[in-house]
Structure formats: C-alpha cells, structure tokens
Amino acid sequence: MQRTIVLLYGIVCYFIGVIGLVAIIASLAQILPFGYLWGDGDVSVQPIAWNVLLVAVWGLIHSGMARPGFKALITKVIPTAAERASYVLVSGITSIALTGYWMAVPGQVWLVEQPALAYLLWALFGFGWVFLLASTFAINHFDLFGLRQVYLNFKNQPNPPLPFVKRAMYSYIRHPIQTGVLIGVWATPSMTMTQIILSLGFTAYIFIGLHYEERDLIAEHGDSYRKYRNEAGKILPKFGK
Numbered sequence: 021m022q023r024t025i026v027l028l029y030g031i032v033c034y035f036i037g038v039i040g041l042v043a044i045i046a047s048l049a050q051i052l053p054f055g056y057l058w059g060d061g062d063v064s065v066q067p068i069a070w071n072v073l074l075v076a077v078w079g080l081i082h083s084g085m086a087r088p089g090f091k092a093l094i095t096k097v098i099p100t101a102a103e104r105a106s107y108v109l110v111s112g113i114t115s116i117a118l119t120g121y122w123m124a125v126p127g128q129v130w131l132v133e134q135p136a137l138a139y140l141l142w143a144l145f146g147f148g149w150v151f152l153l154a155s156t157f158a159i160n161h162f163d164l165f166g167l168r169q170v171y172l173n174f175k176n177q178p179n180p181p182l183p184f185v186k187r188a189m190y191s192y193i194r195h196p197i198q199t200g201v202l203i204g205v206w207a208t209p210s211m212t213m214t215q216i217i218l219s220l221g222f223t224a225y226i227f228i229g230l231h232y233e234e235r236d237l238i239a240e241h242g243d244s245y246r247k248y249r250n251e252a253g254k255i256l257p258k259f260g261k
Contacts, residue, residue, distance in 0.1 A: 022099075023174045030105040030170030037108035037165060040115030045149055047119040048205060054214055057120030067123035068217065075221030078118045082111060083229045088236060101173035105166030118218075127213035138209035148203025151189070155196040158188040184241055186248060192257035194248065195233075198226045199255050230254065 046052035084090055085107050095103050132138045160182055162168040172179045189196040205219040237245045252258050 023176065026099055026102050027170045027174040029102055030166050033105040033109035033112070034165050034167055036112035038112070040112030043116050043119045045204065047122070048208065048215065048218075049145065050210070052119070054119055054122040055124060057117070058123075065123070067125045070123050071125065071214075071217045072221070074118055074122060075218060075225070078114050079221065079225035079229070081114055083225070083232065085110060086229070087232065099173065101169045101179065102166075104163070104169050108166045122214070122218065125213040125217065129211040129213060129216050131211075132209035141207050141209045144207035145204055148200045148205075148207060150200075151203065152197050152200025155189055155200060158190055158196070159185060184244060184248075186252070189257075190252070192252055192259060194252045194254050195230055198230065201226060202255065226255075 043052060047054050085094075091103055094106065098106060132141060156164050160168065162171075163182055169179055193199055201222060205215075205222050208215070211219070234245075234249070241248075
C-alpha cells in the first residue's frame, strides 16, 4: 500500500511540475498573462521589489532543495523514492505562484517590429524550450522528474545511481537544460519591464546555481567530471578536443 501511495504521489508531482513549467513558458510567450492569480486582490506593493522578491525566493527554494544536505535531511521524513518527486512538486507549485503573482511593470525595453526578425526570435524562443525538453530525455527524463524512482520503488526493485553519460548535446554542453532556459527567457521580439526582471532573475539563478551544482558534481564524480569540464562548454557548446 505504501509503495502504491508513493507511486501515485510521484505521478501527481510530475504533472504539477509540468504545469509549472508550462505556466512559465506560456507567460513568456504572452499566452498566459503574468499575475493571473492576483484577481482583485491588493496590489499596492511596489511591483519591481515584489517581483525581485518572488524570483529570489523561487531561486533559493530550487537551489536549496537540490543540495545534498537538504536531500539527506528530507529523506529522514519522507521515503527516499519520493525525494525527487517532492522537488518536482515544489518546483511546479512555486513556478505557478511565481508567474501567477508576478506584477506588471510599465515600460518597454525593446520591441522588434520587423516581421522577419520577430519570427526569427519566436523561432529561437521555441527552440530553447524544445532544446530543454530534449536535454531531459538525453539523460533520463523520468529520473529527472522523479517517476523512475517511484516506479522502481513500486516494483520493489533497487534504484542504482544512473551512470555519468555524455551523449547528444551533453557531448558539447555540460548544462544544456540551462542553455535552453536562457534562450527561452531572452529570445523575444517584445521585452517588457515586466519580463526583463524575470529574465534577469532566471539568469542570475542559473549561474549561481551552476556554481554549487558543479561543486557537487565534482564531489560525486571526481576526476571524471573535471575531465568533462575540459571537454564540454558550460552553457555554450564546445566542439573538438
């Protein structure tokens, strides 16, 4: 019964995580308006300060939950198989809240009115998010989103760590998921003051988070990851030896 509950929990977490990612993409694509959860509530707070606070809290939660120390702590409370799914759940909820309570800020940073260039930027925007999704499958999408762990737990099978792999885009870029995000948050023909705070916040989060992530990867994989750092670029592709 416990394994069934953990499995169902993981599935729910997966879909909430996906909804959170879709909310971010839809808001950046101007399909879903920022602040869609505000309703008629009090919006008397200073919008720039509020948005900076939102993205800072979002980043602290995401980066903090990814650290080994937090994982060791939370697995004392919940089953180990549910740890990654819980991260995905919190990621989804905080992403929905981030875009849902994001406040509009007056002003336009840039606006591309030339149709060909605007279409090119939208194409880059779509490419960035497709590249992100493809990057998750190049390693193990279902492990990354917590489904593999809860499924193996349900089957009462061991869950060995996945081997360190360097295939597809990972042969040239160490963090292609973050590359996709950076493309997605900056490739737009219409950059408003509302969006640029989010784009800057995500960019800062990525580079700060990668500093700690690479430190953890070196601790886990040692010289093999140090060698990999010389072979592949961090965000931009590195070709050749």
